[in-house]
Amino acid sequence: xxxxxxxxxxxxxxxxxxxxxxxxxxxxxxxxxxxxxxxxxxxxxxxxxxxxxxxxxxxxxxxxxxxxxxxxxxxxxxxxxxxxxxxxxxxxxxxxxxxxxxxxxxxxxxxxxxxxxxxxxxxxxxxxxxxxxxxxxxxxxxxxxxxxxxxxxxxxxxxxxxxxxxxxxxxxxxxxxxxxxxxxxxxxxxxxxxxxxxxxxxxxxxxxxxxxxxxxxxxxxxxxxxxxxxxxxxxxxxxxxxxxxxxxxxxxxxxxxxxxxxxxxxxxxxxxxxxxxxxxxxxxxxxxxxxxxxxxxxxxxxxxxxxxxxxxxxxxxxxxxxxxxxxxxxxxxxxxxxxxxxxxxxxxxxxxxxxxxxxxxxxxxxxxxxxxxxxxxxxxxxxxxxxxxxxxxxxxxxxxxxxxxxxxxxxxxxxxxxxxxxxxxxxxxxxxxxxxxxxxxxxxxxxxxxxxxxxxxxxxxxxxxxxxxxxxxxxxxxxxxxxxxxxxxxxxxxxxxxxxxxxxxxxxxxxxxxxxxxxx
Amino acid sequence: xxxxxxxxxxxxxxxxxxxxxxxxxxxxxxxxxxxxxxxxxxxxxxxxxxxxxxxxxxxxxxxxxxxxxxxxxxxxxxxxxxxxxxxxxxxxxxxxxxxxxxxxxxxxxxxxxxxxxxxxxxxxxxxxxxxxxxxxxxxxxxxxxxxxxxxxxxxxxxxxxxxxxxxxxx
Numbered sequence: 001x002x003x004x005x006x007x008x009x010x011x012x013x014x015x016x017x018x019x020x021x022x023x024x025x026x027x028x029x030x031x032x033x034x035x036x037x038x039x040x041x042x043x044x045x046x047x048x049x050x051x052x053x054x055x056x057x058x059x060x061x062x063x064x065x066x067x068x069x070x071x072x073x074x075x076x077x078x079x080x081x082x083x084x085x086x087x088x089x090x091x092x093x094x095x096x097x098x099x100x101x102x103x104x105x106x107x108x109x110x111x112x113x114x115x116x117x118x119x120x121x122x123x124x125x126x127x128x129x130x131x132x133x134x135x136x137x138x139x140x141x142x143x144x145x146x147x148x149x150x151x152x153x154x155x156x157x158x159x160x161x162x163x164x165x166x167x168x169x170x171x172x173x174x175x176x177x178x179x180x181x182x183x184x185x186x187x188x189x190x191x192x193x194x195x196x197x198x199x200x201x202x203x204x205x206x207x208x209x210x211x212x213x214x215x216x217x218x219x220x221x222x223x224x225x226x227x228x229x230x231x232x233x234x235x236x237x238x239x240x241x242x243x244x245x246x247x248x249x250x251x252x253x254x255x256x257x258x259x260x261x262x263x264x265x266x267x268x269x270x271x272x273x274x275x276x277x278x279x280x281x282x283x284x285x286x287x288x289x290x291x292x293x294x295x296x297x298x299x300x301x302x303x304x305x306x307x308x309x310x311x312x313x314x315x316x317x318x319x320x321x322x323x324x325x326x327x328x329x330x331x332x333x334x335x336x337x338x339x340x341x342x343x344x345x346x347x348x349x350x351x352x353x354x355x356x357x358x359x360x361x362x363x364x365x366x367x368x369x370x371x372x373x374x375x376x377x378x379x380x381x382x383x384x385x386x387x388x389x390x391x392x393x394x395x396x397x398x399x400x401x402x403x404x405x406x407x408x409x410x411x412x413x414x415x416x417x418x419x420x421x422x423x424x425x426x427x428x429x430x431x432x433x434x435x436x437x438x439x440x441x442x443x444x445x446x447x448x449x450x451x452x453x454x455x456x457x458x459x460x461x462x463x464x465x466x467x468x469x470x471x472x473x474x475x476x477x478x479x480x481x482x483x484x485x486x487x488x489x490x491x492x493x494x495x496x497x498x499x500x501x502x503x504x505x506x507x508x509x510x511x512x513x514x515x516x517x518x519x520x
Numbered sequence: 521x522x523x524x525x526x527x528x529x530x531x532x533x534x535x536x537x538x539x540x541x542x543x544x545x546x547x548x549x550x551x552x553x554x555x556x557x558x559x560x561x562x563x564x565x566x567x568x569x570x571x572x573x574x575x576x577x578x579x580x581x582x583x584x585x586x587x588x589x590x591x592x593x594x595x596x597x598x599x600x601x602x603x604x605x606x607x608x609x610x611x612x613x614x615x616x617x618x619x620x621x622x623x624x625x626x627x628x629x630x631x632x633x634x635x636x637x638x639x640x641x642x643x644x645x646x647x648x649x650x651x652x653x654x655x656x657x658x659x660x661x662x663x664x665x666x667x668x669x670x671x672x673x674x675x676x677x678x679x680x681x682x683x684x685x686x687x688x689x690x
Contacts (some may be wrong), residue, residue, distance in 0.1 A: 126641065167604060167607050174558060195601070196601060196603050197560055197604070199599055199601070199641065200641055219633070222561035281571070285573070286571075303564055303565060303660055304659065
């Protein structure tokens with residue numbers, strides 16, 4: 001790979017990076033002029049764009065592109081430097097569809113202008129913003145940008161009309177707004193508007209110490225708090241080179257899988273609620289409350305857990321936890337056939353979801369999808385397998401995949417993932433080693449060495465990445481969250497085009513969106 | 521702009537029917553229809569409250585309406601951002617009087633954990649936008665907390681408390 005890049009593109013700096021310390025294998029320094037050539041090279045090689053973010057180093061801005069491979073882990077960091085006043089870069093949204101929204105985000109938060117971008121308008125922020133929020137020095141929003149950053153006004157033409165789905169709508173699972181352009185009952189185009197729950201997590205991270213940021217990830221994705229908690233903690237551990245004891249790794253695995261089951265059960269209820277069946281919601285919450293009881297016993301909270309600490313856990317698990325978890329696994333195995341009877345074999349359900357919202361396998365790479373959305377298309381792409389973290393390396397499990405990429409496949413993948421999680425929990429409980437649950441000598445105030453690190457975990461919704469840049473102080477210089485729902489939602493305009501409203505609701509539900517996670 | 525000057529005044533009705541009003545209040549207090557309006561994390565706890573274990577239906581408040589025109593209780597469950605604020609006010613205005621608002625969770629009370637120097641996107645308390653009747657602290661509040669808030673609201677509407685205050689057992 002290294003030779004390939006060097007022979008193909010000569011005018012770039014390529015440096016190998018140590019994967020355990022940094023989380024990526026190669027660091028490439030490109031320039032604005034040859035960026036498109038580098039990107040095209042990665043596209044030809046079948047890489048997908050993992051993340052695109054910006055870091056403000058005061059005297060220059062840096063755009064960071066992370067590329068990865070679906071089949072074999074090989075993460076490449078590509079950077080280009082921009083001048084701080086009137087920064088501009090070429091758009092790559094014509095190559096990677098996913099970059100479309102990521103570039104809009106960078107434009108809003110850093111004021112980077114992307115040349116030839118098809119629609120560089122407002123996505124997150126409200127009208128009254130007068131300076132770019134994530135810039136280190138105060139940079140006022142230029143008048144040109146203010147015109148772009150205004151509320152979208154739907155244009156109506158003859159024979160068509162616009163409908164606002166949300167921000168207050170029972171089926172958008174929060175405060176997502178989608179502007180639908182309709183011709184009768186058929187959707188001509190769908191245009192999501194985000195930012196109704198933008199809570200400035202990335203800005204907050206720059207304002208407080210590493211430990212003070214611990215409660216925040218749980219509020220980003222409240223249904224998978226532990227997975228988000230783990231991503232943050234593991235990224236900081238990688239940055240500071242803290243070794244975590246094995247017992248802690250196993251407990252992390254068990255609790256994360258419990259959280260995954262809780263999230264999938266909640267999704268099941270909410271999704272079927274969207275389709276009009278409210279009964280599974282009641283059944284699902286019955287099981288979910290059991291998980292919440294178990295996790296409450298060790299973490300102390302019902303929803304927004306903050307259980308992992310740098311180098312280990314908040315406290316050790318006890319026999320109560322072990323017994324309760326075993327009992328829950330036993331109970332859940334008995335409950336799954338009931339869901340099968342109630343939902344999976346229900347003819348009304350099958351008619352609603354089969355062959356609806358088909359996502360083609362060759363599209364997912366450019367959209368940067370992950371999680372059950374990509375596995376539904378038949379690609380066995382799971383970060384727990386591709387890039388094992390915590391104790392997943394010791395676990396033997398299969399990745400459930402679908403075939404067609406329709407809603408039914410996404411549903412089946414999630415239901416079978418519950419089974420996978422139950423198996424992982426059972427195996428991890430058997431193997432749970434004794435020993436300390438916290439690393440020794442972790443300083444109270446962390447001051448990581450200068451540099452950056454990337455860490456990825458598999459949240460119930462897909463690939464979750466954390467990129468931290470440290471400047472040797474006790475606060476992160478920049479913390480970037482790559483969230484799965486953001487990329488997954490990007491497929492919605494594509495999937496909803498030409499469908500009926502009722503089908504679009506089903507598609508939206510099948511993507512399993514968590515809005516605070518998208519908005520951050 | 522004064523800190524507490526933004527919210528709308530709800531006026532008492534011009535004509536009042538002393539005894540009838542009391543009976544009506546009793547009816548209202550026992551059949552509050554909340555607006556199905558989830559904002560953030562607290563919305564999940566609000567749903568938990570509506571589900572089997574906590575069962576908000578026992579107190580007549582389980583009929584979550586998807587449209588504000590059929591609701592008389594707005595449970596603000598989560599962070600209100602500046603982008604969401606106009607929508608929230610519109611929804612409040614669309615609800616028919618008499619109407620009540622519960623601020624659920626620290627975010628709705630004061631902005632909660634999202635208030636820091638230089639914050640640019642969070643409304644620091646929903647009471648800056650609409651009048652709030654009951655505040656429920658917590659991040660997020662437990663379902664029992666929401667039920668207690670509902671009791672408090674009933675007490676505010678009727679003047680008497682339906683259930684005794686639970687005593688601590690330790």
